[in-house]
Amino acid sequence: MTAVAHTSYGTLRGDGRGDVVVFRGVPYAAAPTGERRWRPTQPAPSWVGVREAVAFGPIPPQDISPERLAKRGLTMSEDCLTLNIWTPAADDSRRPVLVFLHGGGQAQGHGSAPLLDGSRLARRGDIVVVTVNFRLGVLGSLYAPDWHGAESTNLTVRDQKSALQWVREQIGAFGGDPGAITVAGQSSGAIAIAALLAGGCELFDRAILQSGGLERVRSEAAASAVAAQLGTLMRAEDPDVADILAAQRGIDSGFVPPQGPFHPCVDGDVIAEHPLVVARTRPMPAIPVLAGTTRDEWRIFDAPLGEDVFTEQYVRDRAQALAGETHDADVVVATYRADRQSLRDVAxxxxxxxxxxAPTEQFVRAHAAHGNAVFRYELQWPSPRAELGACHDSCLPLLFGNLEAAPSLAGTDEAARHMSDVVQDLWLEFTRGGDPWERYDRVGGSTMLLGSECRVAREHRAEQLALWERRYPAYG
Known part of the structure; x- marks a missing residue:
């Protein structure tokens, strides 16, 4: 099998030992090191001869122990702006392309995680799958234009845009169609896609948003407060990566509501306005969007808390923290208790x-109102661990088919494999340009429920979602 790709930067040799060719550790930008640490993404340098692309590149700096890195066979470095490509063949075919942006609160994760191995998806769908590394944590999200200049903000999103630009220009060398690119993201990856859409980015042709906490795009004030925290925590005048990560560990990440201190911020440049505001007030790029969440996203974060924590007062306090002054906390709790038995489930x-x-529903509702094709879903497939339910991250093994990489999220039995096949086929239909199910067009509109039984529902939990209508910037 041909495992050589000729890009405009030089020739790459990938790993062609199986029925899918893999190009690992492909640089899409220059290393953001030295003077480029706080600078916008710069073009990758060209090379002479054949560059080996058979090993994953270093992962971005993040809070992970050396022992864990060694156990996983990983290295960590600021020189991390690489991507990985799985393709049935590096030929002249024009296959649909799926570019995946990982989650992790924009502070954790990497495109070479076993859970995100694109082999099964590329093989099943005859598509090209791309995963991306980008700057994380303080190195990718610090809002300090007075320290590092106006172009130092939202470096993570700048990296992601550069990766998408690279894919648009180069993916034809890997058997992909540069005119049929779907960008998909989970959690903070989905938040990034919402920000890109709000900014008018036209580097992709379809978008998939999975489990995005879209209300967590930060204001300038919130981002400035994180920078101020960092300033008090940083001990070294000329910090190295270890110094930066040590200070980063001291920043309060919040819990309920989640603070998202490393998520994108409204900087007036990369992100001129909150995505929920943009979606409501003016058209974004007129592309189809598939978006949704899992039924029990937050259970995985509550799992470490003991049962004794979930008292009546605790649940009411949580409702008040979420609702602020916009609702009566008792009304919120009563609405959720109507169809739930335990206080843990309510919380x-x-x-x-x-x-x-709710923010995902509001974002796609506004996009649909402008005449765009929208497909909304709720993943209800439960974890084998009953306490987790259909939790955050459970969509990942189902989409990529790598059930064994995270057996506690979706299971590994025959039923889980069938559920994975269903999810893959629906996402692939969308990636190929089709309609995977009935379009969503209004509040309470068509929502695909993905579980032991897959069906389209209407008015799905509309009463509960309506509680949060005026809680976000789009409605504030």
Whole structure:
């Protein structure tokens, strides 16, 4: 099998030992090191001869122990702006392309995680799959234009745009169609896509948003407050990566509501306005969007808390923290208790809707109102661990088919494999340009419920989602 690709930067040799060719550690930008640390993404340098692309590149600096890095066979470095490509063949075919932006609160994760191995998806769908590394944490999200200049903001999003530009220009060398690119993202990856859409980015042709906490795009004030925290925590005048990560660990990340201190911010440049405001007030790029959440997103974050934590007062306090002055906390709790038995379930469901489901629904509703094709879903497939339910991250093994990489999220039995096949086929239909199910067009509109039974529902939990209508910048 041909495992050589000729890009405008030089020739790459990938790993062609199986029925899918893999190009690992492909540089899409110059290393953001030295004077480029706080600078916008710069073009990758060209090379002479054949460059080997058979090993993953270093992962971005993040809070992970050396022992864990060694156990996983990983290295970590600021020189991390690489991507990985899985393709049935590096030929002249024009296959649909799926570019995936990982989650992790824009502070954790990497495109070479076993969970995100694109082999099964590329093989099943005859598509090209791309995963991306980008700057994370303080190195990618610090809002300090007075320190590093106006172009030092939202470096993570700048990296992601550069990666998408590279894919648009180069993917034809890998058997992909540069005119049929779908960008998909989960969690903070989905938030980034919402920000890109709000900024008018036209580097992709379809978009998939999975479990995005879209209300967590930060204001300038919130981002400035994080920078101020960092300033008090940083001890070294000329910090190295270890110094930066040590200071980063001291920044309060919040819990309920989630603070998202490393998520994108409204900087007036890369992100001129909150995505929920943009979606409501003016058209974004007129592309199809598939978006949704899992039924029990927040359960995985509540799992470490003991049962004794979930008292009546605790649940009411959580409702008040979420609702602010816009609602009576007792009304919020009563609405969620109507169809839930345990206080733990009530507490988790409120955050799931506030942080994930309601802002996603509002974002896609506005996009549909401008005449765009929108497909909304809720993943209801439960974890083998009953306490987790259909939790955050459970969509990942189902989409990529790598069930064994995270057995506690979706299971590994025959039923889980069938669920994975269903999810893959629906996402692939969308990636190929089709309609995977009935379009969503209004509040309470068509939502695909993905579980042991897959069906389209209407008015799905409309009463609960309506509670948060005026809680976000789009309605504030």
């Amino acid at each position: 988790g469901a409120m955050v799931t809707d506030y942080h994930f489901t």
